[in-house]
Amino acid sequence: MTLLDFARGIGMEIALSIFALGVLWRLFSLLLLPWSKERSVKRADAPSSLVAGTQGFFRHMWPAQTSASMFVTINGYVFHIGLAIVVFGFAQHILFIKGLFGLTWPGIPSTFINIVAVITLASLVAALVRRISNPVTRLLSGFNDYFSWTVTALPVLTGLLAVGHYIEPYETILALHILSVELLLIWFPFGKLMHAFLVFLTRSETGIFYSRRGVDI
Amino acid sequence: MAEHETVGELLARRGITRRALLKYTAYLASVMALAPSASKVMAQALSETRRQSVIWLSFQECTGCTESLTRSFSPTLEDLIFDLISLDYHETLQAVSGAAAEEARLAAMEENKGKYVVVVDGSVSTKDGGVYSTNAGKTNLEVLKETAADALAVISVGTCAAFGGIPHANPNPTGAVAVSDIIKDKPIINIPGCPPIAEAIAGTVGYLVTFGSIPELDDKGRPKSFFGDSIHDRCYRRPFYDRGLFAKSFDDEGARKGWCLYEVGCKGPVTYNACATLKWNGGVSFPIQSGHGCLGCSEPNFWDKGSFYRALPADTGVNGGVVAGAAVAGAAVGAASAWMARRRKERAIEEAKS
Structure with a gap:
């Protein structure tokens, strides 16, 4: 069995199984926890929880009024949107998803994808540089942050190398690319990448919490 | 045939001229990417050896x-x-x-x-x-x-x-x-x-007869002169791949226009052979030129790498039952841990009351 055979076969099965197990474990264990009783008195003009939660979620999508926050927000958008375009727009990735779930849609020209991937990688590097250079974020950062960054950036880097045939033989870099995606899938539920699911809960919950107390965010 | 006849003597007896032998050795030297001078060396060596x-x-x-x-x-x-x-x-x-x-x-x-x-x-x-x-x-x-x-x-x-x-x-x-x-x-x-x-x-x-040695081989023991490039690298349909133009089935517009067969399962990117350059039947055609993707037949275990018509990026058969079982197990473990947390909380409240 070659490295590529392993990556496309049993490796993918293991990674997807751990991903599914981990994500559902964390979601069920979190959502089925007993909810703390809200003991504060709701303000008279506070909207319903649904409205407050929705408002809170969308408000957090807007940058705060400082230049540092502006950079973090805009750079965050760049690599998040870039990742989405590369993952869901590249014809080869659509074929991968079609193989798993049977879903398919038109791809985006590979030249455009390549440009987006380079911008995404540059944006990820900028995020890392900012994290390291800022004393506050450096102090707050630990293994979870750096490893989550690594498993996010590696598939982009190996994907670019594979598409450009920069490393020969092609099947080796293709295998490394797929393995890097599998590493991301395995780490996803247990690290900060889980925010892809939890961000909807945390931001909405914060919105409801602040709204109830009349805090303007 | 004489017992210890050289190749040169045999060819002469059959009316094959030195020019024909040179043409042949030039052909061999060119397909193996040897230096131009190798053809003369090959012709000389062949004509003098048994x-x-x-x-x-x-x-x-x-x-x-x-x-x-x-x-x-x-x-x-x-x-x-x-x-x-x-x-x-x-x-x-x-x-x-x-x-x-x-x-x-x-x-x-x-x-x-x-x-x-x-x-x-x-x-x-x-x-x-x-x-x-x-x-x-x-x-x-x-x-x-x-x-x-x-x-x-x-x-x-x-x-x-x-x-x-x-x-x-x-x-x-x-x-x-x-x-x-x-x-x-x-x-x-x-x-x-x-x-x-x-x-x-x-x-x-x-090559073996002429030089008495093994040609340069790749990591799978194949002569690099014939197996040094992937089918994909030498494929005449490669420009379509680079432009993202793919046939989606064997009878759609893309297939009729001769677009890349990657999406219908072509294994050219991971197959090393000379089909795309030497071709078959006197250089007439090869499978991709005939409209079918490369099967990867010159690679180990090509028969067991999933369907010939499954695109290269797709998995080779992830067992959906295993993944679904893992998902159910994850949900069960999550629910059990939440239930245990509830029980701990209830016990703590009871202890506080008593």
Whole structure:
């Protein structure tokens, strides 16, 4: 069995199984926890929880009024949107998803994808540089942050190398690319990448919490 | 034929001129990417040497490899290879049969001890002592070990001999293996393909006969001159791949326009062979040019790498049941941990009350 055979076969099965197990474990264990009783008195003009939660979620999508926050927000958008375009727009990735779930849609020209991937990688590097250079974020950062960054950036880097045939033989870099995606899938539920699911809960919950107390965010 | 006749003498006797030999060696040198001067060296060496003794063993195979070499578009330069070698044993091509054939093999081995080349097509059965493929009362396994013992080198022709091929595919009922899994003490050249390209067989044998050495090989034992580039790298449809223009099925507009066959399962990017450059039937065409994706037949285990029509980026058969089972298990563990947290909270409240 070659490295590529392993990556496309049993490796993918293991990674997807751990991903599914981990994500559902964390979601069920979190959502089925007993909810703390809200003991504060709701303000008279506070909207319903649904409205407050929705408002809170969308408000957090807007940058705060400082230049540092502006950079973090805009750079965050760049690599998040870039990742989405590369993952869901590249014809080869659509074929991968079609193989798993049977879903398919038109791809985006590979030249455009390549440009987006380079911008995404540059944006990820900028995020890392900012994290390291800022004393506050450096102090707050630990293994979870750096490893989550690594498993996010590696598939982009190996994907670019594979598409450009920069490393020969092609099947080796293709295998490394797929393995890097599998590493991301395995780490996803247990690290900060889980925010892809939890961000909807945390931001909405914060919105409801602040709204109830009349805090303007 | 005289007993110790040189190749040059034989060709002269058959009316083949030195110009024809030079043309042939120039052809061999060019397909193997040798220096231009190599053609003269090859012609000189070939004309002065005795014909190389070759013993061709056919094991678990379909004879497609022999057909590839002998039934190619005729007359071809590849035919000349039979003038360069003394094919002392080949079950399909030899006139004699039975005990006389086996005696010819043993006689060639004795006479050319340490100098003959063994060409094998077909995989070797090993299960139950190799009884699933026998000839003249001997298993292929016995014949291979016996014949290779005093050989100069072994050439595994075709994917079955090189990597086990179709007999090696799951469930491999005969315990089929490659020649290299059996023979460990001789130089082995793999010329895989199902079948291999005639020029790759002829060129490699020609190189071995001319220079008396093994051509440069890749990590799978294949001559780099024929297996150095992937089909994808040399494919005339590559520009369509780069532009993201793919046929979605074998009869859609993309297929009619000759777009890239990547999405309908072409394995060209991970297959190393010379099909896209040398092509078949005298350079007329090759599978991709005929509208079908590359099967990857010159790579190990090509038969067991998932469907030929499944695109390369797709998985090779993730078991949905296993993933779904893991998801259910995750949900159950999550629910159980939440339930335990609730129980702890209830107990804490009860203890606080009491």
